[in-house]
Amino acid sequence: MILQPFFLPFLASIASAINLKVSSTGGNASSPLMYGLMFEDINHSGDGGIYAELINNRAFQGSREFPSTLEPWVPVGNAVFTLQNTSIPLSSALPTSINVAPGPLSSNAKIGLLNPGWWGIDVKPQIYTGSFWALCSYKGNFTVKLQSNLTDDVFASTDIASACQPSKWVEHTFQLEPDLAAPTINNTFVIEFDSGNGAVNFNLISLFPPTYNNRPNGNRPELMEALKALNPSFLRMPGGNNIEGDIFHYPWRWNETIGPLTQRPGRPGTWGYGNTDGLGLVEYLNWCTDLDVEPLLAVWAGMYLGNDPGHILSPEALAPWVDDTLNELEFILGPVSTPYGALRASLGYPEPWALKYVEIGNEDDLYTNGSSTYAAYRFSMFYDAITAAYPDLTIISSTGDYTAVGGNGQTATWTDFHIYSRPDTLVSMFDNFDHVSREYKTLIGEYAIVQENIEGQLEGVNWDLPKFPQPVWIGAVSEAIWSIGAERNSDAVVGMSYAPGFQNLNSYNWSPDLVSFTANVSQTVLSTSWHVINLFSNNRYTSTVPVTSDTSIGPAYWVAGISGEGKYTFKTAIYNTTSTVPFNITFEGVAKGTSGLLTVLSAPGGLSGNMLDGEGVPTDIVSKREEELVAGSAGEFGFELEQWEVAVFTT
Known part of the structure; x- marks a missing residue:
């Protein structure tokens, strides 16, 4: 693509208003795909x-580049982990599973596995839908829960009767519904079972919160x-x-x-x-x-x-x-x-x-x-x-x-x-x-x-x-x-x-x-x-329209469009000025007394940005102001913009 740069002037100062006349015809149809x-x-x-899945490394998938791993799974109790490619895989696509076995000091205590999610799990009073596949001879209950990683607090827990078979992978499904929201995201998902019944192989361990449109x-x-x-x-x-x-x-x-x-x-x-x-x-x-x-x-x-x-x-x-x-x-x-x-x-x-x-x-x-x-x-x-x-x-x-x-x-x-x-x-x-x-x-x-x-x-x-x-x-x-x-x-x-x-x-x-x-x-x-x-x-139009100006482009840049009789949209941004930029705009067919809405975005400084503050709260440095304008005796609208402001005016 041939690039022909529009060279920037030095910082400009605007001595008089930019006078613009916007036509009602003569432009091009706007693309319906303009913003995507x-x-x-x-x-x-x-x-x-x-993707709303809460479990990190749910199926122990691996490749030559990123081999299967146990991370970030953590043993519960005296459990011992082993990655295994069993003679009976869950599927040819997911051959690797985690074997959770009792350690030498388990003495029939609960063992299991714990997952911290993708750098935390957000626990809210809502329904979480989960499942896991298991291969074993275990006949007791599995306990699944959402719990704090900082305290002993358990936010939701349920027992699932094992349907396991030693020669076939069996899916177990469940729901968890906390009564209260956790104070932080430092929470974990846990599966526990009685260690006296031997080892269990798990795969495709999944937990979803409510999703968009309940998909x-x-x-x-x-x-x-x-x-x-x-x-x-x-x-x-x-x-x-x-x-x-x-x-x-x-x-x-x-x-x-x-x-x-x-x-x-x-x-x-x-x-x-x-x-x-x-x-x-x-x-x-x-x-x-x-x-x-x-x-x-x-x-x-x-x-x-x-x-x-x-x-x-x-x-x-x-x-x-x-x-x-x-x-x-x-x-x-x-x-x-x-x-x-x-x-x-x-x-x-x-x-x-x-x-x-x-x-x-x-x-x-x-x-x-x-x-x-x-x-x-x-x-x-x-x-x-x-x-x-x-x-x-x-x-x-x-x-x-x-x-x-x-x-x-x-x-x-x-x-x-x-x-x-x-x-x-x-x-x-x-x-x-x-x-x-x-x-x-x-x-x-x-x-x-x-x-x-x-x-x-x-x-x-x-x-x-x-x-x-x-x-x-x-x-x-x-x-x-x-x-x-x-x-x-x-x-x-x-x-x-x-x-x-x-x-x-x-x-x-x-x-x-x-x-x-x-x-x-x-x-x-x-x-x-x-x-x-x-x-x-959110301020689109169906066709661009020509704009006649008494000044060149820069430090103000603009485009105008129309979406039916009298429905104009004017977009502008200010860049590289030391002074206020006044506008005086007329739109063909728009008469005295017609009202329009000016929306202006600004920020404290050019290098300011939105981020999480020290308390983990999102900042928003972008200010938005709206002003209703009324056309003057000649149908003109007047307003002023400052350095690094972005604006849309609609009639």
Whole structure:
């Protein structure tokens, strides 16, 4: 993609009002996908994050990269742990289990196993639904409970009669309902049994709190609500780098993420930990249904992360993966008369999902020979096969250089543009999309401000230097300006999504992130960037309209749109000024006495951000003020904005 920087002036001072005239016609239709979401399991955003499973290492899944482990399980009583691959596995996908045996000093006392969850378990007065599989001859009771890790307090407990058999794995289900909330998240889940009856093998030990829309195997409600508040239009999933696999060559395999949890082997993710794949293809599609957003499915395109030998597949090796993608699409879209449509129906989904968008790969211009092989054969192998079978699907190229595109007119592919930057640099690219292709439209699949400015220089990111630990206000303002630049070019830009979306504050390897969280549901931190997206995405319009100005762009940046007669929306952000910026705006057809609403976001300083304070309470440094304005004698609206303010005005 050709970049033509819009160079920033020195700090500007505005001597007189910026006079703007907004037309009622003459613009372009706005994309209904303008603001969306991007998700991959990074920063424990899936396992230990939005996927609501409370048990950490529930099924002892392992791989060459991350072997099976007993962590973080802790023996109860005099129990002795052993990882075992029994002659009778729970399934071929989950062959490894934990053997819990009495130690030499057990003397018929209770023994068992304890799990601390994903850096804690939030115990509330609500129903927790759990299960475990056991293989043994034990005929007594199992006791399951939620208890404090600091005191002797037990918040909920129930007994389950053993249904164990020595030659068959048996599932045991239960519910726990605490009467009171625990004062902290330093709590554990425990299974106990009488030691005098010998050892027990356990596997797939699971505990869920209530989930969003009460979905079985579902998502955390408060994190889903944080996304829903952004009024998103699409979800790009399941990645991201996490679909590709690294030097161990474990790409995301859709068919290993569907069906019963007993049939999901998991895989080593590309962000430093294993994925259970409890959050699988069906769960992603249900996520889209629950948020009423369009699924944007990314499929692996034959490139592993890294430059090791074999990191890019040959055409011959890639062909089965193309076929596998067609199977995945048949699973999503096919009638029940097809093999994979029938498989979908057997899982309880007879009706196809509505899928319109498929991205071939992720950042396939990275690494040695990535771009050249993508343009030479990898993109076209997928594109030709998919469009032949599903001509109505919109195909997205994962590179932004137009070397791998297809179709024309309504069938033209989109390109995926990713940018991580510094505030000044991103603002300098405000007019970038004035100069891009209108034939092959652009999806801004990932964007974020990750490092601070370098005085006097418009530099890109230095990945050897630290990144912001959380989004900061000057970054959010520059992202607002970037968004305004995208909205102005709605005939070229189809949508945008901040990345990454989530950060578990207890374990992360990327920052900044849109939403941060812990096991404590009250510790959800909505970033400064979240506030800007929330404002802009909830104030959409159906068409852009021209704006005539008596001054040039900067330090004020703007876009205007209309959604029916007299229903205007004006968005603006202020960057790089030493003085107040006054506006005087008229809208065609809006008469004297008409009222409008001005909403302004501001913050104490450019480098301020939202985080947990010393008491563990989320801060919110973003101030929001609203003001009703009335049009003057000539139909004009007047208001003033300050440095680093972001505003929306609606009539």
